[in-house]
Structures are given as C-alpha cells and as structure tokens.
Amino acid sequence: MPTTMFDRIWDSHVVADLGEGWSLLYLDRILVHDLSGGRAMAEIAEAGHRVAEPSKVFATPDHAVSSAPGRTAETFAKGGKLLASLRARCAAEGVRMFDLGQRGNGIVHVMGPEMGIVLPGVTLACGDSHTCTNGGVGAMAFGIGASELTHALATQTIPQRRPGTFRIRFEGARPDGVTAKDMILAAIGRFGAAAGTGMAMEYAGGAVRAMSLEERLTLCNLSIEMGAKVGMVAPDDTTFEYLAGRDFAPKGALWDAALADWRKLPSDADARFTRDEVIDMASIAPQITWGTSPEQVSAVTGHVPRLEDAPDAGRRQAWEAALRYMGLEPGQPLVGTKVDWVFIGSCTNARISDLRAAAAVLKGRKRAGHVTAWVVPGSEQVKAEAEAEGLHRQFLDAGFEWREPGCALCVAANGEAVPPGARCVSTSNRNFVGRQGTGARTHLASPAMAAAAALAGSIVDVRSF
Amino acid sequence: MAMQAFTSVTGPATPLMMANVDTDVIIPIQRLVGTGREGLGPHAFERLRYLPDGSDNPDFVANREPYRGSPIMLAAENFGCGSSREGAVWALMGMGVRCVIAPSFGDIFFANCFQNGLLPVRLPIEEIRRIAEETEAGPGNARTTVDLARQVVITPTGREIPFGVDTRKKDAMLNGLDDIAMTLKRADAIAAWKAQDRATRAWAWESVA
Numbered sequence: 001m002p003t004t005m006f007d008r009i010w011d012s013h014v015v016a017d018l019g020e021g022w023s024l025l026y027l028d029r030i031l032v033h034d035l036s037g038g039r040a041m042a043e044i045a046e047a048g049h050r051v052a053e054p055s056k057v058f059a060t061p062d063h064a065v066s067s068a069p070g071r072t073a074e075t076f077a078k079g080g081k082l083l084a085s086l087r088a089r090c091a092a093e094g095v096r097m098f099d100l101g102q103r104g105n106g107i108v109h110v111m112g113p114e115m116g117i118v119l120p121g122v123t124l125a126c127g128d129s130h131t132c133t134n135g136g137v138g139a140m141a142f143g144i145g146a147s148e149l150t151h152a153l154a155t156q157t158i159p160q161r162r163p164g165t166f167r168i169r170f171e172g173a174r175p176d177g178v179t180a181k182d183m184i185l186a187a188i189g190r191f192g193a194a195a196g197t198g199m200a201m202e203y204a205g206g207a208v209r210a211m212s213l214e215e216r217l218t219l220c221n222l223s224i225e226m227g228a229k230v231g232m233v234a235p236d237d238t239t240f241e242y243l244a245g246r247d248f249a250p251k252g253a254l255w256d257a258a259l260a261d262w263r264k265l266p267s268d269a270d271a272r273f274t275r276d277e278v279i280d281m282a283s284i285a286p287q288i289t290w291g292t293s294p295e296q297v298s299a300v301t302g303h304v305p306r307l308e309d310a311p312d313a314g315r316r317q318a319w320e321a322a323l324r325y326m327g328l329e330p331g332q333p334l335v336g337t338k339v340d341w342v343f344i345g346s347c348t349n350a351r352i353s354d355l356r357a358a359a360a361v362l363k364g365r366k367r368a369g370h371v372t373a374w375v376v377p378g379s380e381q382v383k384a385e386a387e388a389e390g391l392h393r394q395f396l397d398a399g400f401e402w403r404e405p406g407c408a409l410c411v412a413a414n415g416e417a418v419p420p421g422a423r424c425v426s427t428s429n430r431n432f433v434g435r436q437g438t439g440a441r442t443h444l445a446s447p448a449m450a451a452a453a454a455l456a457g458s459i460v461d462v463r464s465f
Numbered sequence: 466m467a468m469q470a471f472t473s474v475t476g477p478a479t480p481l482m483m484a485n486v487d488t489d490v491i492i493p494i495q496r497l498v499g500t501g502r503e504g505l506g507p508h509a510f511e512r513l514r515y516l517p518d519g520s521d522n523p524d525f526v527a528n529r530e531p532y533r534g535s536p537i538m539l540a541a542e543n544f545g546c547g548s549s550r551e552g553a554v555w556a557l558m559g560m561g562v563r564c565v566i567a568p569s570f571g572d573i574f575f576a577n578c579f580q581n582g583l584l585p586v587r588l589p590i591e592e593i594r595r596i597a598e599e600t601e602a603g604p605g606n607a608r609t610t611v612d613l614a615r616q617v618v619i620t621p622t623g624r625e626i627p628f629g630v631d632t633r634k635k636d637a638m639l640n641g642l643d644d645i646a647m648t649l650k651r652a653d654a655i656a657a658w659k660a661q662d663r664a665t666r667a668w669a670w671e672s673v674a
C-alpha cells in the first residue's frame with residue numbers, strides 16, 4: 001500500500017498499540033530548554049524516576065537569557081535561576097548541555113539541526129510548540145507540554161494519537177523577493193490558523209525541492225501557526241549535504257547505513273493525504289501580517305481589510321479587535337505605515353542565510369533615525385559564522401544592534417520587550433497580543449522585508465527598495 | 466503528576482466566545498518565569514481581565530456575575546492555540562475553570578488539559594451558542610453540567626448533548642491516573658523495542674552514544 005513519509009516514521013516507532021488510534025511511540029531525541037527543562041527533570045526526580053536515556057537528551061538555554069552584548073547568566077536574574085536549575089539537573093542526570101557562549105548553544109530549534117542532533121526519520125519531542133521546525137530535515141518532530149515532557153524524559157516514549165496528514169505542494173518558479181517565510185505566511189493566510197489543527201504537514205512540490213535546507217526549516221517552523229503538530233519536507237541530497245560532517249551526525253559506515261535508510265523515507269508518489277492542496281508560486285508576493293493572528297496577513301502591496309469584507313460575524317469581530325490593538329485603520333495601505341522597531345531573530349529566521357539576506361538589503365545605508373533595530377543570531381555558530389563573514393559590521397554600520405543568541409524579542413521572556421504601543425516588524429512567528437511585550441504591535445515578515453523597514457522607517461515592499 | 470480527578474462540574478457557562486484564543490493571552494510568558502504552578506490564577510487572561518490601573522475590566526465576561534469563578538467556560542474555534550506552555554492550563558484551573566467547551570482546541574493545549582484534570586469538550590459552534598443563549602436567557606441561576614462518566618453536557622434547559630472522549634483519557638481523568646506509572650508497566654515492551662531497533666538502526670544510537 002502506498003504510504004506517506006509521516007506514516008512510515010510513525011509505524012517504525014510504535015512500541016505498543018494503546019487502542020483507539022493511540023500508540024506508545026519511541027523518541028529518538030529529546031531537546032530541552034531553560035523554561036521547562038530544569039523543572040521537568042526536578043519533577044521526575046521528586047517522583048523517584050531518572051532520565052531514561054540521557055545520551056538522547058540535549059539541553060540549551062535560550063528563552064530566558066539576556067541578549068545584551070556581553071551578557072552572563074545573571075544579566076536577567078529570573079532567567080538565571082532557571083538556567084542554574086537546568087545546569088544542576090543536566091549534571092545530575094548526565095544530560096549534555098550547551099551552555100551560554102559554547103558551540104551548540106542557541107535557540108533549541110536552530111541548534112538541533114545545526115549540530116546534527118536531528119536527523120531524517122528520527123522522532124523528536126521538545127517542550128516547545130515550534131519543534132515542528134525540525135521536520136525540515138525530514139524528522140518527525142513535535143512539541144509537547146510540561147507534563148508530557150516529564151513522561152518523555154522518564155520513559156523515552158510518548159503516547160500519541162495518530163494525526164491526519166495534510167500536504168501542500170508549492171509549484172512553479174519562485175517570484176522575485178519571495179522567501180520561504182512569504183510562502184508559509186501566504187499558506188496560513190489562505191487556509192487559516194486552524195486549518196491543520198493536530199495534523200502532520202508535508203511540504204512538497206518543485207519550489208520546495210529547490211529550497212535550501214535552512215529555508216525548509218523556516219517553512220516547517222510556522223506549521224504550528226496553522227495548528228499542525230508536525231511539519232515535514234522529504235529528505236534529499238540537499239538534506240544530506242547539509243548534515244554531512246555535523247557534530248552529532250553519523251560518520252563513516254554509520255553514515256552510509258543511515259543514508260540507505262533515509263533514501264527510503266519520502267512518501268510514495270501515489271500516497272494519499274487526508275488533505276492535499278496546491279499553491280501556485282506565481283500567486284505569492286512578499287507578505288506582512290496586519291493583525292494579531294498569523295492568518296491576518298496580506299501581500300505587502302495590499303491594504304488592511306475593510307470590516308465589511310469579513311466572511312462572517314466572528315471574523316469581523318476578530319478583525320475589529322485586531323485593528324484596534326494594532327492601531328490601524330480599515331482599508332489603509334500597508335506600505336508607508338510607520339515602524340518603531342525591527343527585530344531580526346527567532347527560530348524562524350535567525351540562521352546564517354537569513355542574516356545574509358537581511359544584510360544584502362542594507363547596501364551601506366543606515367536605519368531611519370527613529371527606528372530601534374536588533375539582530376539576534378539564532379545560535380553561537382550562526383553568530384561566529386556571521387562575524388567571520390563580517391555581516392555584524394554591516395549591521396552595526398547601518399545602526400542595528402548586534403546581540404547575543406537566544407529567543408529574545410520573539411517571546412519577551414528574558415526581560416527585553418518592545419515598548420507598549422510601539423510597532424515592530426519582526427522575523428519571528430507570532431503576532432499575538434502582547435507577544436513581544438505588553439501593548440507591542442507586531443508585523444511578521446521575512447528578514448529582507450524587516451531590514452528594508454528599518455532603513456525606510458516604515459513598511460516597504462522590499463522589491464521596490 | 467498533579468492530575469486532579471474529574472467526574473462532573475456544574476456552573477453558569479462563561480461565554481468567552483472568541484476564536485483563536487492563544488495561550489499567550491491565557492497566560493503571558495513573563496508570569497511563567499519565576500512564578501510557580503500555584504499562584505497563576507490571578508494572572509489568567511490578565512491582558513483582557515484587568516484595566517491598566519489594575520482594576521477589573523467590566524468588559525471581560527469572566528469578571529461579570531454570575532460567571533465569576535465558574536468552572537465551565539465556552540469558547541469559539543481553536544481555543545488554546547499557539548505556545549505549548551502548560552501554564553495556560555494551570556492558570557485556567559487557578560481561576561477555577563475545570564472544563565472548556567469549544568468547537569476545536571490547540572493540539573498541545575488539548576493534551577495538556579488531560580494531564581492536569583481540566584476537561585476539554587468539543588461541541589459544534591451552534592450547540593455552544595445555544596448553551597450561551599440558554600444561560601443568558603435563563604434566570605441568574607441557569608446552570609450547565611458536564612458529566613464525564615456519562616459523556617454528556619446538560620444545558621440550562623435540561624437538554625443533554627453527548628460528547629466524545631478517548632477511553633484511555635477518560636479513565637485517566639476519572640481516576641486521576643499518572644501516565645508515567647502506566648507506561649512504566651510496559652518496561653518489557655520498551656526494552657524489547659529498543660534491542661530490536663539498536664540492531665537495525667545503529668546510526669540513530671551510535672552517533673550520540
């Protein structure tokens with residue numbers, strides 16, 4: 001019977017059938033971060049359990065660490081306590097931890113693929129909803145809650161109910177100025193923030209095959225913004241070239257054996273998905289959100305919607321509330337909207353290719369005087385690579401701040417925040433009310449669009465800039 | 466680990482009829498850095514619930530009588546979407562909510578509910594609107610009951626609406642069972658699976674050994 005890649009990986013990890021579609025799945029990898037990792041390990045210890053397989057668990061502090069240049073664990077004191085607990089529990093359980101300043105430290109979904117911890121065909125759970133990012137390498141990766149994390153750590157397994165599958169094929173040549181971020185935002189705008197609830201997404205089609213591995217990670221990152229549990233791209237030569245030689249990737253004969261397994265992963269040509277959609281690349285322009293849900297998005301050349309165009313009463317109410325929060329008028333053009341902050345960072349768009357794309361827009365120009373612009377690299381490795389290329393100089397010369405790796409303004413859990421009422425073009429993944437700080441107004445966009453907004457001091461179409 | 470058993474609850478169903486209520490709105494991340502699991506209740510929905518001066522926002526439905534402190538909340542599509550933070554469940558329970566009825570839920574939030582003893586019930590939006598209408602129209606004591614053992618919602622006018630729930634989740638909720646203990650009973654199956662996998666997929670093991 002023809003099978004999907006998702007079903008293949010699922011079936012090969014079932015330890016026990018729990019009935020009614022539930023399975024006990026084996027986890028090949030578990031990643032933990034500072035917000036929940038220390039607490040989860042402390043809880044299982046209190047209950048008399050140990051971490052079942054410490055060699056398959058990896059830890060990195062990212063959420064609650066300051067991004068200030070020269071930061072230490074103590075720069076943000078509350079986060080310092082979480083970090084101290086993570087350090088202590090990792091040491092007690094024998095779990096590898098990549099501490100601040102060390103190779104391997106960074107946003108958990110950036111460092112996983114980068115270190116070769118995440119591989120095609122593996123199952124991975126992490127106490128973070130954007131774990132779906134890792135599906136860009138062809139892994140079955142999903143976010144879990146704090147209690148589920150204690151279960152995962154104590155048993156190296158997790159009970160899950162088999163989700164439906166949802167494939168989106170992006171076909172056609174990629175138009176000018178369109179990035180992976182624009183593609184996935186356009187898909188969320190088209191299908192809605194709940195279209196994939198609980199499902200496993202597979203992204204396919206010619207435009208995805210042609211993508212770099214890092215772009216695939218960006219694509220999969222926003223799967224959860226469509227409600228999906230998992231996002232995946234079939235592994236291919238692009239994947240294998242990316243992974244070869246990474247710190248924890250298999251080497252030698254193990255690599256050859258892995259490669260043979262990985263080549264069997266892609267979905268059969270005639271595999272059936274619960275839902276199957278095609279998006280014509282020619283229909284996508286650079287995107288920017290105008291509201292407080294990622295589905296409230298438009299081509300940058302478009303307008304804030306008029307309330308009378310809402311498809312139903314519920315949507316009309318949501319749009320009205322969003323526009324009030326965002327300080328926007330129905331029908332106003334997006335281009336020209338004044339911007340106060342720009343944030344280039346997060347597990348969506350803080351990899352080296354993202355920083356290169358943002359830097360390429362600068363061309364020796366300076367940020368607008370009223371704009372505060374931050375670049376927060378996704379990991380120590382990204383930071384080191386960018387500095388070796390001199391990208392940090394280009395950002396600094398343009399008046400941007402060059403900061404230390406972490407989640408920073410994506411979630412504002414580290415004492416840093418966009419001020420109330422300030423408008424921020426952000427390369428992150430959530431424009432929720434208060435996400436970047438109480439009262440902060442977030443517009444999600446690609447790194448190039450964000451860099452252009454910083455220079456112009458307002459929302460601009462990167463293609464005309 | 467902190468599972469509270471759930472059998473049935475009764476109260477005026479609070480009509481928070483918004484779609485896409487994300488877990489950032491249910492509990493801001495800043496409250497989860499340095500605040501324990503207890504103590505989150507006063508911060509649940511704080512961006513909607515309080516005015517800038519800290520007083521109750523009269524526009525927030527859960528601040529109004531008879532809904533204040535009710536164990537049942539009604540919502541629209543995709544309740545609990547977004548971040549995986551389990552603090553959203555702890556905060557809801559901290560404000561007294563034991564059951565949320567919505568057409569659909571964020572997937573991780575839905576799983577987190579069952580880990581703690583908050584029952585998420587899926588009903589069609591039309592049914593939810595009718596419950597809200599019956600509650601509004603009824604006298605001040607119009608009550609809804611959610612009975613997990615019988616798998617029914619009993620509306621203020623006495624209509625019984627059945628709902629679905631997975632047997633293993635239902636059993637765990639009724640009895641306050643701990644998932645880890647249940648899985649550790651399968652230690653032999655896990656060990657056998659591992660031995661077989663290690664032999665056939667050595668690359669997944671050796672590269673991190």
Ligand code: SF4
Nearest residue numbers: 130346347407410411
């Ligand atoms: S960068 Fe943002 S979305 Fe990504 S893991 Fe950190 S907080 Fe979550």
